[in-house]
Amino acid sequence: MNAVEVRDLTWRYEHTTRPALEGVNLDIVEREFVLVVGPNEAGKTTLVAAIKGIIPHSMSGILKGEVRVFGERVEDMKAPPLARQIGMVFADPESQFTALTVEEEIVFGLENIGWPPAGIERQVRWAAEVTDVADLLDKPPYDISGGQKQRVAIASVIAMEPRILILDEPTSMIDPLGKDQVRDICAELKREREMTIIVVEHNIEAFAPLADKVVVVNDGHVERVGPPAELFAEIEYLAARDLAPPQVTTLFERLRRPGRYVGELPLTDEAGIAAGRRLLEAAR
Amino acid sequence: MSLIEVAGLTYTYADGTQALRGVDLEVGEGEFVAFIGQNGSGKTTLSKCLAGLLRPTAGRVVVDGVDTSGKGVTKELARRIGYVFQNPDHQLFNSRVADEIAYGPRNLGLPDEERERVVQEAAGVAGVRAELFDEHPFFLTKGLRQRVAIASTLAMRPKAIIVDEPTTGQDHRQSVEIMEFLVHLWRIEGHTIVIVTHEMPIVAAYAQRVVALCQGRILLDGPTREVFAQSDALRQTFVKPPQATRLAQAWRDLGVAPDVLSVEELHDSVAGVLASRVARAAAEAAASERSPEGHGMSRGTA
Numbered sequence: 001m002n003a004v005e006v007r008d009l010t011w012r013y014e015h016t017t018r019p020a021l022e023g024v025n026l027d028i029v030e031r032e033f034v035l036v037v038g039p040n041e042a043g044k045t046t047l048v049a050a051i052k053g054i055i056p057h058s059m060s061g062i063l064k065g066e067v068r069v070f071g072e073r074v075e076d077m078k079a080p081p082l083a084r085q086i087g088m089v090f091a092d093p094e095s096q097f098t099a100l101t102v103e104e105e106i107v108f109g110l111e112n113i114g115w116p117p118a119g120i121e122r123q124v125r126w127a128a129e130v131t132d133v134a135d136l137l138d139k140p141p142y143d144i145s146g147g148q149k150q151r152v153a154i155a156s157v158i159a160m161e162p163r164i165l166i167l168d169e170p171t172s173m174i175d176p177l178g179k180d181q182v183r184d185i186c187a188e189l190k191r192e193r194e195m196t197i198i199v200v201e202h203n204i205e206a207f208a209p210l211a212d213k214v215v216v217v218n219d220g221h222v223e224r225v226g227p228p229a230e231l232f233a234e235i236e237y238l239a240a241r242d243l244a245p246p247q248v249t250t251l252f253e254r255l256r257r258p259g260r261y262v263g264e265l266p267l268t269d270e271a272g273i274a275a276g277r278r279l280l281e282a283a284r
Numbered sequence: 285m286s287l288i289e290v291a292g293l294t295y296t297y298a299d300g301t302q303a304l305r306g307v308d309l310e311v312g313e314g315e316f317v318a319f320i321g322q323n324g325s326g327k328t329t330l331s332k333c334l335a336g337l338l339r340p341t342a343g344r345v346v347v348d349g350v351d352t353s354g355k356g357v358t359k360e361l362a363r364r365i366g367y368v369f370q371n372p373d374h375q376l377f378n379s380r381v382a383d384e385i386a387y388g389p390r391n392l393g394l395p396d397e398e399r400e401r402v403v404q405e406a407a408g409v410a411g412v413r414a415e416l417f418d419e420h421p422f423f424l425t426k427g428l429r430q431r432v433a434i435a436s437t438l439a440m441r442p443k444a445i446i447v448d449e450p451t452t453g454q455d456h457r458q459s460v461e462i463m464e465f466l467v468h469l470w471r472i473e474g475h476t477i478v479i480v481t482h483e484m485p486i487v488a489a490y491a492q493r494v495v496a497l498c499q500g501r502i503l504l505d506g507p508t509r510e511v512f513a514q515s516d517a518l519r520q521t522f523v524k525p526p527q528a529t530r531l532a533q534a535w536r537d538l539g540v541a542p543d544v545l546s547v548e549e550l551h552d553s554v555a556g557v558l559a560s561r562v563a564r565a566a567a568e569a570a571a572s573e574r575s576p577e578g579h580g581m582s583r584g585t586a
């Protein structure tokens with residue numbers, strides 16, 4: 001089943017002359033892990049905002065076409081069902097904090113969407129465990145490190161078990177260790193295979209290995225959709241859009257062109273190291 | 285003589301956090317240095333101490349002969365070393381771009397004419413076009429706000445410029461643009477550049493020298509290539525070298541150069557190993573064909 005269907009979507013923000021998105025079509029299958037990439041200002045955040053319903057509900061502008069989430073038109077949906085279906089985490093976690101402790105922060109969303117009180121504790125425990133913030137529950141959310149804040153932000157969203165989880169540049173503001181932890185949380189959520197996950201990221205190296213599908217947004221259009229190993233082989237296309245595939249993928253693509261390497265392009269250190277060893281040992 | 289000299293530097297924040305625990309460092313004029321390390325390693329505290337934004341708890345920081353702990357040295361320091369914040373909005377406060385750039389020179393008490401000239405020059409080098417002078421910095425893109433911040437730093441004509449996280453939140457093209465600009469300041473304008481960053485591919489591509497901090501001390505200090513080759517020591521700082529370097533190190537035993545810094549260098553090394561093996565196999569085959577006891581590869585023409 002399609003979790004998301006975007007049909008001929010065009011959106012122009014009020015007081016701007018050019019549409020931020022133009023004629024966009026996109027299908028996302030339930031439980032897929034989708035990586036959205038593209039230059040800044042290309043329309044990535046606008047696209048996920050339209051899926052989340054922020055557009056058109058909380059923004060002024062002109063909309064054509066439609067977005068459906070599990071078959072329902074987002075434009076026609078009210079806020080509570082939208083919140084239950086789709087959760088969203090932003091680059092700057094503080095922008096979504098409202099409570100005085102981490103625990104209250106996680107509980108807040110659950111209460112807001114009317115989660116049965118008896119089940120709240122279980123949700124908090126699960127979300128805190130997945131995001132490794134269980135020992136922070138008593139702390140004020142503004143008095144912890146940037147990486148911890150982002151994990152709390154993710155906990156407070158996944159606690160509601162949205163069917164679709166959107167993360168908009170979740171690692172752009174945090175340090176390398178924090179980036180790895182957010183990536184690991186995404187890997188854990190993917191393993192559990194409950195949610196459809198959409199991540200907007202510049203850090204292609206970290207997220208490409210998790211992706212079932214990569215979406216390239218450029219200049220208001222969805223230009224390419226495909227599995228990462230296929231899409232990241234298009235080195236020239238990507239370079240023209242200032243997108244850098246993982247270095248391991250670039251290396252094997254370059255070795256494959258003159259026939260030095262035959263096979264699928266690796267996306268991870270592990271796969272690349274193994275493929276390289278086979279290649280170099282065979283040449284001994 | 286070194287431009288920046290740091291000896292026995294410790295820094296303790298008011299809440300008791302010991303951010304630096306005895307740092308010795310020299311930076312020569314014309315170097316391009318990257319400070320790396322985990323959050324809390326002390327790299328930002330160190331860079332702020334160099335710029336005189338923080339005064340040492342103990343030890344000394346001397347920039348171009350000026351001790352940052354001295355009395356009334358603010359202006360002297362501002363002419364020697366400038367600091368560009370990660371978030372340009374933390375340092376922009378004027379309502380016109382031109383006033384922002386002129387703020388420092390005005391504080392130095394430069395006469396109007398000279399101030400005008402310095403502002404034009406700094407804006408020109410930083411790529412802030414004159415049409416933008418009347419704009420409010422707030423309405424510019426992040427990249428341009430960063431350039432205004434750099435222009436206002438350049439207007440003080442410091443020898444050294446410290447840039448905190450120049451590429452955070454920028455996409456690939458914007459990152460390359462800002463880094464190429466810093467290279468221009470370094471190579472053409474002759475500034476000493478210090479960047480503080482988490483982005484290892486940026487460090488690998490641009491920095492000549494890397495200073496890796498860990499728990500308030502310098503763990504590694506040397507040419508970029510040498511520092512990234514020490515992956516075991518780097519692991520303590522939670523810093524991973526670029527992916528190309530990691531792969532090369534995993535293939536070290538197979539003849540791949542373990543100290544590559546880019547995917548191009550890695551490709552050339554791997555292709556070189558593959559080619560030399562092909563060449564050696566061909567040479568062996570040819571040799572066995574010529575020798576009288578030749579067997580295996582021989583086609584019986586000897």
